[in-house]
Amino acid sequence: MSSRAPVIVWLRQDLRLADNPALTAAANTGRPLLPVYILDQELPGAWTLGGASLWWLHHSLKRLEIALRALGLPLILRRGAADQVMLDLATACGAAMVMWNRCYEPWAVDRDTRLKSQLLEAGIAVASHNGALLFEPWTIRTKSGGPYRVFSPFWRDCQQASPPGAPLTAPPHCHTLGELPASDNLDTWALLPSAPDWAGGLREAWTPGEAAARARLAVFIDRILDDYARDRERPDIDGSSRLSPHLRFGEISPRQIWHAVHARLAQAGEAAMAEKAAAKFLSEIGWREFSCHLLFQFPHLPYQPLQPAFADFPWESDPVAYQRWCRGLTGYPIVDAGMRQLWRTGWMHNRARMIAASFLVKDLLIPWQDGARWFWDTLVDADLANNSAGWQWVAGCGADAAPYFRIFNPVTQGERFDPGGHYVRAFVPELAKMPDKWLHRPWEAPPDVLAAANVQLGETYPEPMVDHAHARKLALEGYQQIKTTK
DNA sequence: TTTTGAGTTGTTCGA
């Protein structure tokens, strides 16, 4: 094989130059580099990217293209069944090697395993790397060798493992082939919505790309982290990292985050508060790891409850109620604010996710898989592992799940976590003039208060679609049922 | 194999 034979870097969920182990390893071979992205909308199980994710992908690829060009590299864009496309491309351009960072979705694991053997058969070397996790799923095991199903011991174990190495810097200027293989034009993929263009709220809320990810991490560590333990619970405050979509597309790595937090700790000295906040934040990164490990160990996580008894739960089928939930018209302000934030900005605060998810699953008794599907289509950070594990957790059927009797009260939650009502007012403008006292339960407000706020229940804002106290009883009965039939 | 301690994120009721 001539040293002119190129190395293909197959970029997937790692759209960054810094701390990209596959890219760095490829650069270190000294061969011509060929970065490739393949849009695969023929995946089994229809877990292709949803609309919001496609919007993000477009912009992330645009930025990546520019960043690669500065290194002297192209970005070859192809679409189709990814393994076939890659095999054809690698063969056609006489590649010496293909490198990628590992993915952990069941179909990705299957596809990559298959492709690897096909490439090897064709005489093309393959190397995969860890670019997405602090700890590989197969390295964190219980004493008896199995996968963890409880977060705390899992995370304890992770922290006792050898810490992740220092993040890699972006490779220096590289060289590529003189004659490049054909590439699609990104714009012809039509990833952006048109007619109608519903992405205005996304544009307002987000800047995709590696540079923006790094900037956000810096702001977060500088100005937000110290109060993270307290403010992360507050959807009305910019108190969480908002790194989830950047992590989802690999514009930043958990290793970079880990090291940035530790660097900050070293700088802060022994400040107990800083340490507590940092530990809290890193444990959220830990949850991301845990979800990914769970998906890897239990590939049915997106489909089947982890606790088998829940397969018999008496779920309701109610398309009309489901629609109202999707559109943020439940009549419970905190739920509607969350669902509308999702629809408008492609993201929902984690506290609101729990409240809205609990409402779908426990107040409406609609299957968690339906909620997960909606989130998948509308979130810019839609990640199969996080999304599936999160929904199972709320439904009570997941790993380390909430006890079944833990049912969120949307009024209590609203009053506790959005006390000034800024969150609800921002996303449910028809309630903007309601006084704080009644904002989270407008149906209990005296008529003159409603009138003064220009609210006509059932007209300008819905009546609550279910009575929470009653719905709670029904949910508890449902859970009672699967317990006794077991 | 058996035992023991522990387990993200809540709500409601009654004193």
Next chain:
DNA sequence: GTCGAACAACTCAAA
């Protein structure tokens, strides 16, 4: 208004 207890047992992980 505030506080503690009850909710109900089960599974996981380790010793």
